[in-house]
Amino acid sequence: MSSFDYLALDPDGRVLSGSIDAETSSEVQAQLEQIGCVPVTIKRNVSAHLGRLGWRARLTPEPRPAEITALTLDLSMLLRGGVALDEGLVILAQLEDRRWLVRVLEDLHVALSQGNSLSRAVARHPRLFPPLYVKMVEVAEAAGRLEEALSSLAGERQRSEQLRRRFTSALAYPLFLVGAALSVLGFVLIYLIPKFEVALQGFRDRIDPTALLVFNMSAFLNRNLDDIGVAAVALLGLGVLVARIGRERGVWLAVLAHLPVARTVLAHELTVTFCRTLAILVRNGIDISTALRLIRGVIRLPGASTALGRVTADVRQGQRLSEALARHELFPRHVVQMLRVGEEAGELADSAARVATFYEAKLDAALGRVIAVVGPAVMVLVSLLIAWLIISVMTALMSINDLLV
Incomplete structure (x- = not known):
């Protein structure tokens, strides 16, 4: 419990x-x-x-989301092949060599042997199987469509994981360039600049201030290298802690939502997540009110999650979904209009799926633009930084040479 x-x-x-x-x-x-x-x-x-x-x-590691997705897909394929559910879990446990995943499969099998349904069995692992997963399995079991529901779940989780990887790749390249630039800067200041210190003896008051700043930075780093290393490790640990807390509470997403380019990407991602999840839930027989509550647990933007909570409350009070969405302006007007058409025609799932497909293409284009702009911009900044160091050192050496001549 x-x-x-x-x-x-x-x-x-x-x-x-x-x-x-x-x-x-x-x-x-x-x-x-x-x-x-x-x-x-x-x-x-x-x-x-x-x-x-x-x-x-x-200390025991837990399966990653991608491993749970693979498990769901494998179980769906076994059920499609006519294998019983409990036998399928045993087969997957025998084929698996990761002990923590085997432990999950064995626990699910034990729960089934005790007379529990699969939905109650997976609900015992809320960190691995979120409420959306549990509810879809519960409804599918009641309708006798477990294999179809597991296949839909696996497909949606694969799309979500692929979208997450696209976000990560869009951020990883600029961060790599920044890290490389800082590494080069540290190497030059700590190891290369001190080699020219002997040539500066007696000429510091005649060197250009910009060049002198570089040499002073190098001297400061070398004098306090141990303290700076300890501080860097402490800051790294603090950064990891703050990043984890910020990720859990949606702080970083809230910050990104105020940036011009990131705002567009996050808006497209919100539309894709909402419409794709709504289509799957409605198609599997889950009512709108419950679907909205489950989608709210998937939405990562804090502001959007709050607005969706108000939409859920309006729907429970008798409003139509399209009317509630239009009232709170959570999505663009044409998205709400498409959902309204589907709602009136009794094809809400199909309309939501079409909107999700359209915005997935827009999201890919937006991420492509981010990578195309941010990558070269960071590269230019790195090049300018290295050029500034080289020019400063060469200017200082040339000034000393002119004085000697």
Whole structure:
């Protein structure tokens, strides 16, 4: 049993907060709805969960999202081939050589042998199987379409992981160039510039101020090299900690959302994520209200997540999805119009899928422009930095030579 923190609206519209112990977030939602409250956010209390784990469990690595996606796809293929669910889990466990993934498969098999459904079994691992995964499996089991649902889940997770890799590659190249520039700068200042220190003796007051700045920087780095190394390690550790906290709370995405180029990319990514997930959920028989709640857990932008929470509340009060989206201006007008047409024709899933496909192409183009602009810009800055160092040193040496002549 885990602890979940929640925010909910009571029948009078007041915001309630607290924590509930339950097996899954779905049970927390059911408890809140039984007392007439509308859940706004339900999050697993990770710190409370870690406090109950032993040191072995904390050090044991967990499968990565890509491994869970591969597991889902393999299980779907086995079911399509006529293999029973429990037998499929046994086969995958026998073929797997990563012990932590084997442990997950064995736990799922044990849960099934105890009479639990697959949805309840995967719900016991909320860090590996998010609520969206659990709900789709639950609905698919009730409809007898488990293989189809697992295939859809695997496809969507693959698209999401590919999109994440595209974002990472768009940022990795400029960051690599910055790191390379700093490395070259450090090498020049620490190892090369001191070689010319002897030639400067007695001429420091006659050297150009810009060139003298380079030599002073080199002298400072060499005098305090140990302290700078310790400070760099401390800053690196602090940066990793801050980056993790910022990533979990969406701080960095909120910052990027205010930058001109990144704002467009994140807006396209939001549209793709919302429409693609909505299409899959609706196509698998999940009602709009539940689908919106699950999508809200997938959305990474804090502001968009809050707006989607308001859309969910409006839909639960009887408004149509397109009307609620238009009211809160979460997406461009033509996106809302496309969803309205699909909603009126009873083809919401198809319309959402078409919008997602269209914006995936736009997202690829936007990421291409980011890489095409940021990469050369950083390269130019790196070149200018290296050129400044070389020119400064050469100017100083030429000045000394003129004085000697």
